[in-house]
Amino acid sequence: MTVSQDYRHDSPAPVSSAQGAPSPPGEAERNRHWLVVAKQEAALTEGEVVVIDLSNVERIDSNELSELIRLQLSARSRGGSLMLKNAHKNLQKVFAMTRLDRLIEMRLPMLTEPVPAPPRE
Numbered sequence: 001m002t003v004s005q006d007y008r009h010d011s012p013a014p015v016s017s018a019q020g021a022p023s024p025p026g027e028a029e030r031n032r033h034w035l036v037v038a039k040q041e042a043a044l045t046e047g048e049v050v051v052i053d054l055s056n057v058e059r060i061d062s063n064e065l066s067e068l069i070r071l072q073l074s075a076r077s078r079g080g081s082l083m084l085k086n087a088h089k090n091l092q093k094v095f096a097m098t099r100l101d102r103l104i105e106m107r108l109p110m111l112t113e114p115v116p117a118p119p120r121e
Contacts, residue, residue, distance in 0.1 A: 034054070034056070038050070038071060045080055046080065047078060047079035047080050048080045049082070049105075050082050050083070051083045051084075052083070053085055054085065054086055055085075055086035057088070057091065058090065059090070065094070065098060068100065081104075081105065083104070083106070084105070084107070085106070085107035085108075087106065
């Protein structure tokens with residue numbers, strides 16, 4: 001099952017970030033929306049891979065990282081798994097620093113199939 005939607009609609013007002021600078025209009029709503037959709041999809045699946053397309057997500061906070069971990073653990077308990085795809089470079093760095101890339105399968109941006117390993121000689 002794939003979670004893939006366009007989250008580029010405008011929000012009525014910008015939301016301030018932790019640093020006090022205003023976020024771009026609609027960013028907080030988009031970030032919450034992709035996670036809500038992912039949770040709904042994960043709740044409906046059993047024994048399947050839930051694919052979350054992060055191509056429209058530019059930032060992720062610690063609460064959202066925690067939710068991804070919960071989703072992965074929940075999916076595994078039901079015989080499935082979680083896969084993240086199309087994460088921007090800044091998200092890839094966050095996943096690497098937190099080692100979340102070791103817990104949840106990742107796909108490089110704009111690839112739908114795993115990158116094959118080089119042949120051994």
